[in-house]
Amino acid sequence: MILRGRVLLLLSPTFPGNVSGELLVDIGSGPTLHQVMSGCEVFNKVLLTDFLEVNRQELRSWLQDEGGCSLDWTPFLQHVCKLEGRQPSAWTEKAAKLRQVIMDIVPIDVNHPQPLALDVLPSAGADCLVSSYCLESVSPDLAAFTRALGHIGRLLWPGGHLLLIGTLGMSYYIGGPGLKIPTIPVNEAQVCASLKESGYTLIRLEVYTWPQDMKLFDDASGVFFVKAMKE
Secondary structure, three states, rough: OOOHHHHHHHHHHOOOOOOOEEEEEEOOOOOOOOOOOHHHOEEEEEEEEEOOHHHHHHHHHHHOOOOOOOOOOOHHHHHHHHHOOOOHHHOOOOOOOHHHEEEEEEOOOOOOOOOOOOOOOOOOOEEEEEEEEHHHHHOOOOHHHHHHHHHHHOOOOEEEEEEEEEEEHHHHHHHEEEEEEOOOOOOOOHHHHHHHHHHHEEEEEEEEEEOHHHHOOOOOOEEEEEEEEEE
């Protein structure tokens, strides 16, 4: 949750700028929502996606608001409200707004040339893609990471934005007791080269280095935040 919490700090100041529009697509949502909590204020529609049905079901449980969600997102909603300059008590309004704009929760496979079903998006594509801690975790090597960037880029219209958050130098993470999941370690230069090869123009790159005492569940050296535009 430490890693995930940093997404709030990175994305909340980003959306109020020049990143807005009709449709925001979250690539590889997992069972989480905080990566779109600010985006719901500046996009009319939000599409959540994940490869695993168990994650999609968790998101549906929250969306349906029938008490079946296993995670309490109240503290995250309150924190995002504070980051946006509002009172934490406004979290109920934000939760309602988020439920209002989420248009669907659908399967995705970033390793497939057509990551989403053909009828999911409008023909013009999305205005913005958000993806956090996904591509480097599901790509077997750097070439696959680059291809995945190209695959999801097909979901964007030219001039649309990509907001990408990922880990640096991470070769594994602990997914549960006795479960060590391999990932591909990437560095700044490789991320920038992959973006260029995949048809993006880099607008902004920020790197955050982890202190040693934060390396509890993986061997990442830090995280990167990219703001890019599809050419």
